[in-house]
Amino acid sequence: MSVLVRVRDGVAHVSPGRLEATDPPFLTAVVEAAGGLLLTDATVDATVEADVREIRVPDAVIDDVDAAGAWLADLYGPEVADAVRQGAETSPEWTGPGDAGIADAVHRLGQLTWARAWWPAGARIPAVDPSLLAAEIAVTSDLLSHLLDDDEAVERALRDAADIRSALAALPSALAAEGAQLAAALHDLADDLGVELLPARENREDWALAAGGTGPVADRPGIEVASGTAPVRWADVPAQTVDAEGLARWSLRQSDGSLMLQIEVPAVDADFAARALRARFGPADSDIDVALERQGGRFRGETAVAASVAFLPAGERMLWVRDPALASSPGEPDSGSDRERVLRHASARWGAPGASFAERVAGAVR
Structure with a gap:
């Protein structure tokens, strides 16, 4: 596989060719990296063949090459990183990420932040608990602290995960051990960064709301x-x-x-x-x-x-x-085929090899 490097007006584009420029926001997973954005098709999972998980690298839009120098080689390898620094327009052969662990964490963080922003809960798709998502975002962001644009990304995610103990207390027994591991990792992070996690509520509210209100x-x-x-x-x-x-x-x-x-x-x-x-x-x-x-x-x-x-x-x-905070004027209607693509992706996530803990919990309680 080759990676396309293109430079226009001081902005470098690095692409394995998976994204379309016209994709709507709900199809794109975004990681805000130092010096640029990392973009991935949210509906493309890492594949598993013969128990080997393929490492996918994102597209990148880089407006500060010096700042991006902290992660360019980790994701794309030295040849691509050198091409970006030189402002070259080329298609070097890509043999794999410079650091497979970092590349995998970027893919996971993109999926987690996409789920936080766009998870299509409804009659077919169960809701995912945002405190569980935030906990995984915090742990994954900590692995990528040298790469992220936000110096307080981990602290922000920890604050969003403050009620994690209530969510963990309601876990199905089959997922309790994995939940305990997540809780321990989060506790260590919270202690290091001085963020206080809330105690579990004795009787956590059930997600399903009681039927009420007026009739149809x-x-x-x-x-x-x-x-x-x-x-x-x-x-x-x-x-x-x-x-x-x-x-x-x-x-x-x-x-x-x-x-x-x-x-x-x-x-x-x-x-x-x-x-x-x-x-x-x-x-x-x-x-x-x-x-x-x-x-x-x-x-x-x-x-x-x-x-x-x-x-x-x-x-x-x-x-x-x-919600007036999100939309000030009507936009073009969503494409039905794009929405169905997301719904199919989400409905398969809790059984996918790369599914997040929050997604698997949602699948277990649906």
Whole structure:
């Protein structure tokens, strides 16, 4: 295999040719390295043949070659590192990473940070516990401390994993020994860096939320005069908040002389999921904005609207669900084939040779 080295306007691109420039963010695992970004197709696992795990190297976009010098040879070997330093445009033959352990840790960290940002929990895919993910991110980041752009990456991950003892206390017995090893590694890191981990709660909340709230839109009073559904863009809501395969539903109902807009969005049943979202209905310049609150397994909201809303053309009956902190304007709809590619990848992760501990725990309790 050869590695393409290309330099444009002072930015070096190193690529084994696996990524497409037009890939949406949810297909790409990103590691923020000193001097650049390391990018991997999130749906490509390390393969196992005859019990030998293939080491995959990421694409790199490097804007500070001097800073990247700490890791270039570790990932790509001396020939590629020299080509980048010289600003050459070449395709040297790649015989393997300079340090297989570092390359493997980069791949694992990319998968872990991708899962934290994009894990498609829902009816088909169980949620992964973010404290378990954060614990693995902390341990893996510590192995790569010379490579990462963030000097406090390990401390940040430790703080995110502060409630790890509660998650470990709820582990299936088959995974308890591995959980104890992770806990010991995390305890040592926390002691070294002065980060305090929380004690386990005696009765950890069950991930599944109790059924509650009001009934579905169709069971509410009044006469339904119009309804429809819309997908929710994954980039517009926090990961593991909205069912990744669910559709948002809107309904216009005439009740007691008022026209009510009612909105429902299927939620992920996890105690760590977000509790509130927003929804805008109508054309791009519409001011109809609805607060959505978590009620049982759904986000729900409603508001009175003018009678004229019932006569909007079909093309203007648009529903946009988002977390305002993540999305300030609607984007292009996600590709159905790209989303299905991620869903297939996630559904196979808990049985994959390179699956994270958090993913395997999710698979064991699903």
